[in-house]
Amino acid sequence: MLTHKFRLYPSKTIEQKLLETLEICRRGYNTFLGELNEQKEIDKSQIQGIIPDMKICDAQFSKVHSKSLQYECYKLFSNLKTLSKSKGKRKVGQLRFKGKGVFKTFTYNQSGFKLINTDKRCQTLWLSKIGNVSIRCHRPIQCNIKQITIKKMQSGKWFAFIIEDGNRQIQYRKTNRVVGIDVGLIDVAYDSDGNSIANPKHLKQKEDRLKHLQRLMSNKRKRSSNRNRFRIQLARQYENLTNSRDDFLHKLSDYYVKNYDVIAMEDLAIANMAKGYYSKSILDACWGRFRQFVSYKAGSADKMLMLVDYRGTTQRCSQCGETVQKGLGERMHSCPKCGFTVPRDYNSALEIRRLCLERIRQELPEYKHLEMEALPIGQLLSVKNEAPCES
Numbered sequence: 549m550l551t552h553k554f555r556l557y558p559s560k561t562i563e564q565k566l567l568e569t570l571e572i573c574r575r576g577y578n579t580f581l582g583e584l585n586e587q588k589e590i591d592k593s594q595i596q597g598i599i600p601d602m603k604i605c606d607a608q609f610s611k612v613h614s615k616s617l618q619y620e621c622y623k624l625f626s627n628l629k630t631l632s633k634s635k636g637k638r639k640v641g642q643l644r645f646k647g648k649g650v651f652k653t654f655t656y657n658q659s660g661f662k663l664i665n666t667d668k669r670c671q672t673l674w675l676s677k678i679g680n681v682s683i684r685c686h687r688p689i690q691c692n693i694k695q696i697t698i699k700k701m702q703s704g705k706w707f708a709f710i711i712e713d714g715n716r717q718i719q720y721r722k723t724n725r726v727v728g729i730d731v732g733l734i735d736v737a738y739d740s741d742g743n744s745i746a747n748p749k750h751l752k753q754k755e756d757r758l759k760h761l762q763r764l765m766s767n768k769r770k771r772s773s774n775r776n777r778f779r780i781q782l783a784r785q786y787e788n789l790t791n792s793r794d795d796f797l798h799k800l801s802d803y804y805v806k807n808y809d810v811i812a813m814e815d816l817a818i819a820n821m822a823k824g825y826y827s828k829s830i831l832d833a834c835w836g837r838f839r840q841f842v843s844y845k846a847g848s849a850d851k852m853l854m855l856v857d858y859r860g861t862t863q864r865c866s867q868c869g870e871t872v873q874k875g876l877g878e879r880m881h882s883c884p885k886c887g888f889t890v891p892r893d894y895n896s897a898l899e900i901r902r903l904c905l906e907r908i909r910q911e912l913p914e915y916k917h918l919e920m921e922a923l924p925i926g927q928l929l930s931v932k933n934e935a936p937c938e939s
């Protein structure tokens with residue numbers, strides 16, 4: 549399964565219909581939920597069975613493709629499942645009715661859509677009960693389409709998420725190389741081959757602009773049209789930042805998956821909390837996403853992402869194992885025992901790589917052919933040398 553995200557360019561009339569569909573799906577969802585609350589014993593098929601009656605009682609429901617309504621029913625039950633899973637773990641209530649404007653997506657499953665090739669910049673997406681929408685498919689779809697979800701973004705743009713059958717295998721040759729990557733605040737990543745990748749300047753600028761807008765908006769009166777204007781602007785900027793960052797992270801993760809067979813990173817979910825008082829939500833999101841990208845790319849290229857225990861990677865000397873205490877502001881690692889002196893993030897990257905190799909030795913004999921020794925050190929470190937993805 550592969551998901552594509554394509555931009556839609558609906559005309560005014562079509563957009564009206566899209567909004568109407570969102571609204572009807574929301575009401576459908578609420579109707580199903582109401583029905584569910586009435587039931588003594590939960591019976592999914594019975595709830596799904598009321599769709600024809602709903603259409604008779606309220607002609608509005610006929611304006612939506614029946615699969616889309618069915619999908620709302622499916623969504624309700626999957627919400628229910630999630631809810632019952634978290635019962636006991638934390639305090640949970642009941643499923644809630646969805647208020648006006650809450651719904652941002654609706655879905656066509658299996659049928660009710662058709663992608664029409666036009667040989668132009670934009671293709672046409674035909675949606676049952678709605679009509680033709682211009683769609684910009686910037687990537688070819690090779691297999692059968694299983695499902696299409698239409699989404700309205702905060703910024704007012706529309707997108708289609710198209711799920712196609714089949715897997716795409718990335719063909720990258722084996723390199724027999726292992727890399728450790730340390731993610732950080734000053735450099736986005738520092739790897740065990742001595743490359744440091746700085747946070748690109750354009751992202752920094754966008755972050756600053758975002759903060760500025762946020763401040764402007766918070767000064768405006770609640771629910772005023774002025775505030776709403778800023779809200780949309782902010783949403784646009786935010787989308788823009790996410791896109792640029794994703795682009796950067798895609799290139800970066802691609803570089804690593806292409807050039808290494810095993811990529812080791814810290815198991816950071818806990819570490820984030822440990823480093824909590826630094827925490828800058830934007831950067832946190834960036835780390836998680838980077839790892840996620842590496843993970844799925846490695847998966848489809850038959851390579852491996854290994855997560856190692858983050859504890860001690862900063863303090864331990866990667867060459868002799870000595871614990872070298874460092875303050876938060878100290879940027880260098882200098883080992884009194886063996887004299888190894890490098891930037892601290894570089895030492896962490898080497899340590900992450902060492903831990904990874906150790907685990908391979910113990911647990912994964914099939915990977916034993918990989919290089920088992922650390923690279924020679926000393927001549928590396930022309931810092932910021934080949935940032936692999938600066939564009």
Ligand SMILES: [Zn+2]
Nearest residue numbers: 865868883886
């Ligand atoms: Zn040492």
